[in-house]
Amino acid sequence: PWNRILPVGDSSSNQSPLSFGGFGAMVRHLPRLHRGIHEALLYDALSQAALAQLHPYQPNLSVTWLFQRTMSVGVDQSLDPDAINRLMNAVFLAMEQLGDPVLKPFLQDVVQFGALSQTLSQMSVTYPNIVTRLIPQVGLPPLMDWMRHYLSLGVYSAACPAVKALQPLFHQLPPLGRYYGDRLIDALSYGSGADYRGHEAP
Ligand SMILES: Cc1cc2nc3c(=O)[nH]c(=O)nc-3n(C[C@H](O)[C@H](O)[C@H](O)COP(=O)(O)OP(=O)(O)OC[C@H]3O[C@@H](n4cnc5c(N)ncnc54)[C@H](O)[C@@H]3O)c2cc1C
Secondary structure: OEOOEOOOHHHHOOOOOOOOOHHHHHHHHHHHHHHHHHHHHHOOOOOHHHHHOOOOOOHHHHOOHHHHHHOOOOOOOOOOOOHHHHHHHHHHHHHHHHOHHHHHHHHOOOOOHHHHHHHHHHHHHHOHHHHHHHHHHHOHHHHHHHHHHHHHHHHHHHHHHHHHOOHHHHOOOOHHHHHHHHHHHHHHHHHHOOOOOOOOOO
């Protein structure tokens, strides 16, 4: 939020430290931050606007609030005591049935459009009752707001390879343009979960 100052880790509010493992998230983002900080120093891109590119909007993070919301009960709400356990069982069973490409990224804190869409579809077909009970629990306006992030996740996933292909063009721009181009690629890649490399041999 200021020129020449970049919060990292918990202080950056990049990710909820408790809901999805703040340390794990920070480690996952280290290559992006390392690259970005290196270029920011190299190109003297240290204004508030330039450094804000290192904390981009990530739709795959924004969609996760729904998971937290479905596992919480408002003070004025009453819920079947087994409802949350049933939901967790259903979600993990659906992901297990869909296999490692769906389950593993999620367990490693990476939400991807394809895996999320498959899980939601599988759950709607296998457990329609659980899904319909969630709508009054979460509320329609928040669900519509969530849809916005879900659709952005789809757009980010589709745009990522196309914009990555433009990287050689970005590298012909003046330094600041190069910096913003690379940050756009990072934002699309991390914001769509395209940075995930868990399936590759270490
Ligand atoms: C109960 C709990 C369980 C967690 N479990 C997990 C987990 O299972 N997996 C996971 O990935 N993450 C987990 N986290 C989150 C993880 O601990 C944090 O995301 C991580 O420690 C953040 O590291 P950090 O360096 O950004 O901040 P911190 O570790 O908070 O370090 C900040 C440091 O700055 C110091 N400091 C503060 N103010 C000043 C000042 N004015 N001057 C000098 N020093 C200052 C503090 O004393 C502290 O040492 C958990 C957190 C909690 C609380």
